[in-house]
Amino acid sequence: MEPRIEVERFTIPMGPQHPALKEPGRFRITVEGEIVTQAVVRLGYAHRGIEKAAESRNWIRNQYLFERICGICSHIHATAYCLGVERLAGVEVPPRAQVIRVLVAELERIHSHLLWLGVAGHEAGFDTLFMYSWRDREAIMDVLEALTGNRVNYSANVLGGVKCDVDDALRDAILKAVDVLEKRTHHYLKVVTTDALFLQRTRGIGVMTRSQAEVLGAVGPTARASGVARDVRVEAPYAAYSSFPVQIVVDARGDLEARVVVRMRELFECYRLVREILDHLPTGEVRGRMPRRVPEGETVSRVEAPRGELFYFLKSNGSDTPERVRVRTPTICNMTSVVRLVVGHQLADVPMILAGIDPCFSCNDRVIDVDRVGRSPEQWTWEQLRAHGVDTYHGHRP
Amino acid sequence: MPSPDEILDIVTELAERWTWKMETRRPESNRIDVLLPSAADLVPFVVGLRVQRLGYLSTITGLDAGAEAGQLELLYHFCPGSTVITLRLKLPREGGRVPTLTEIIPSAESSEREVREMFGVTFDGLRNPDPLYLPDDWPAGLYPLRKDFKGNGRLKLA
Numbered sequence: 341m342e343p344r345i346e347v348e349r350f351t352i353p354m355g356p357q358h359p360a361l362k363e364p365g366r367f368r369i370t371v372e373g374e375i376v377t378q379a380v381v382r383l384g385y386a387h388r389g390i391e392k393a394a395e396s397r398n399w400i401r402n403q404y405l406f407e408r409i410c411g412i413c414s415h416i417h418a419t420a421y422c423l424g425v426e427r428l429a430g431v432e433v434p435p436r437a438q439v440i441r442v443l444v445a446e447l448e449r450i451h452s453h454l455l456w457l458g459v460a461g462h463e464a465g466f467d468t469l470f471m472y473s474w475r476d477r478e479a480i481m482d483v484l485e486a487l488t489g490n491r492v493n494y495s496a497n498v499l500g501g502v503k504c505d506v507d508d509a510l511r512d513a514i515l516k517a518v519d520v521l522e523k524r525t526h527h528y529l530k531v532v533t534t535d536a537l538f539l540q541r542t543r544g545i546g547v548m549t550r551s552q553a554e555v556l557g558a559v560g561p562t563a564r565a566s567g568v569a570r571d572v573r574v575e576a577p578y579a580a581y582s583s584f585p586v587q588i589v590v591d592a593r594g595d596l597e598a599r600v601v602v603r604m605r606e607l608f609e610c611y612r613l614v615r616e617i618l619d620h621l622p623t624g625e626v627r628g629r630m631p632r633r634v635p636e637g638e639t640v641s642r643v644e645a646p647r648g649e650l651f652y653f654l655k656s657n658g659s660d661t662p663e664r665v666r667v668r669t670p671t672i673c674n675m676t677s678v679v680r681l682v683v684g685h686q687l688a689d690v691p692m693i694l695a696g697i698d699p700c701f702s703c704n705d706r707v708i709d710v711d712r713v714g715r716s717p718e719q720w721t722w723e724q725l726r727a728h729g730v731d732t733y734h735g736h737r738p
Numbered sequence: 739m740p741s742p743d744e745i746l747d748i749v750t751e752l753a754e755r756w757t758w759k760m761e762t763r764r765p766e767s768n769r770i771d772v773l774l775p776s777a778a779d780l781v782p783f784v785v786g787l788r789v790q791r792l793g794y795l796s797t798i799t800g801l802d803a804g805a806e807a808g809q810l811e812l813l814y815h816f817c818p819g820s821t822v823i824t825l826r827l828k829l830p831r832e833g834g835r836v837p838t839l840t841e842i843i844p845s846a847e848s849s850e851r852e853v854r855e856m857f858g859v860t861f862d863g864l865r866n867p868d869p870l871y872l873p874d875d876w877p878a879g880l881y882p883l884r885k886d887f888k889g890n891g892r893l894k895l896a
Contacts, residue, residue: 557845
């Protein structure tokens, strides 16, 4: 008879302070030895009450509020919101504006996927990849800044159109950045599919089959890496995607490697699309007129964020503020898959599998704490903040 | 995947040839709303959608009509292809109960937990009792996305 080894069961907390990347979320992971037997997730650490706050702001202010749900994919939030509100108001958006929206959305996807590649490299213990991909990502950040005036929260959208336009100098700058990045992406794709150490962390890890992906409701690159051809840009083209069709990128393998490869191959699709847009940019206005009040009605606006389907439900009561705005971000759909997929894997693979869905906790958690301004001891004035921060270090504290 | 028109036809037929006729509406060209008469119709109808392979649940939206109306509404948004099928179910504001969908659609859990804590709807059979977004010490019976919730500073919560 073989000797029985008593396996002890431990519960290990991961988070709430950055479980894999620098955002808050808490995982309670039960392990037997090294093997995970159960995982429970607790969210809400970045819950800011945005859906509630939207009900007390007018339609125009809300665009800037929703843009701040996420710092990485801010443009796509504003796009989903604007497309919905414009449909409710019956406003015709000039074609050039719709195309520029798509252009910014694809540039944003490039920066988001490159950022994610760095995070994945970092989680795999491959910090060189992290540093190189984030260095290259700066090329796109510079382009976004030149185009919109901001590196993040670009506010390219306004209700009724966009606020920025592309001139020839900018066009050349974007094309140059895209050329450089395309070369680099070929290199990265080769690295992530051939580097033996990286493959040990990705190949065959966190496998999600097609039926699992469908049952767990996965979206975006996570679903496409499991062979589910789900992409809102293809299924229900919005803005200018019907004039600039997207080739869907699918990989049936379902492991972490597939998730990396799908995102890398999507980058090539982004580069192709950006070039095509810049070659065929329609002329004309970039802004239409937008009424302050929006007629009564309801609409659904779905767009493809870098992480998957982003869903907005808008209800207007005919006034200048919305009656209800519901936001469903892609991360919450993919989070269900994480807690199922980690079971049976080694504890050390958990951060990697979590990073594999490209989670965005700020997107995830949204909605409460409407404090009275200035009354709470937790709210500081600008002077207090400065006294505590900058001025302390410069030695001239008042 | 059937074409958008075919999807709309299938859903219309499912709803109108139900054991009893259910009202449908077409608010936009790609959307169809099905008005569910009672909470008991929810699970059978969702099974019907799943059988037709139209059962990708995007999310559940809660709507509060305000304290005077005394009514909540749940919108179950199914998004196959480019169409949006919305099942609309009216519930009383106090003590509203619906069966859970998690046995048919496991990914419904997050949406149901969110609606539960934000609107105070009970989902029968929803096993996870933890709050999803709200803090563990959030007071019972306080539902932030209801219209009469006007915010309460953190200090009051102790």
